[in-house]
Amino acid sequence: MSDPDCLFCKIVAEEVPAEVVHVTERTVAFRDINPQAPTHVLVVPRDHYENAAALAAGDPAASAELVTAAAAIATAEGHEDYRLVFNTGAGVGQTVFHAHLHVLAGRSMTWPPG
Ligand code: 5GP
Numbered sequence: 001m002s003d004p005d006c007l008f009c010k011i012v013a014e015e016v017p018a019e020v021v022h023v024t025e026r027t028v029a030f031r032d033i034n035p036q037a038p039t040h041v042l043v044v045p046r047d048h049y050e051n052a053a054a055l056a057a058g059d060p061a062a063s064a065e066l067v068t069a070a071a072a073i074a075t076a077e078g079h080e081d082y083r084l085v086f087n088t089g090a091g092v093g094q095t096v097f098h099a100h101l102h103v104l105a106g107r108s109m110t111w112p113p114g
């Protein structure tokens with residue numbers, strides 16, 4: 001299940017290079033090209049789903065694996081505190097329509113987000 005026009009499908013397929021930091025059976029994690037924190041990693045399902053809700057409905061195991069992978073990445077990079085973000089919809093900043101979990105850590109963060 002991949003979309004030939006999708007950037008993150010191409011990264012999963014290794015057709016577009018990325019700095020991969022973690023892989024599991026159902027997920028791939030790589031550094032964001034425009035990092036917003038010292039650690040900024042994107043965890044994506046190998047299969048194409050438009051957003052986190054579609055992923056949770058279509059493949060709950062992969063959905064859970066994203067969060068497990070995110071926690072492992074934060075720990076591996078030495079962070080006890082971290083923020084996980086799923087932007088869902090262009091109105092809140094989603095720009096790539098392949099589900100991805102942002103893992104942000106390594107600096108203080110404000111709440112609520114802007
Ligand atoms: P969104 O705005 O959809 O929640 O997040 C998409 C993220 O993908 C952005 O943080 C953006 O910097 C990142 N991104 C866009 N293009 C690329 C790319 O080609 N490689 C990598 N590693 N990250 C990308």
Ligand code: ZN
Nearest residue numbers: 006009048098
């Ligand atoms: Zn995709």
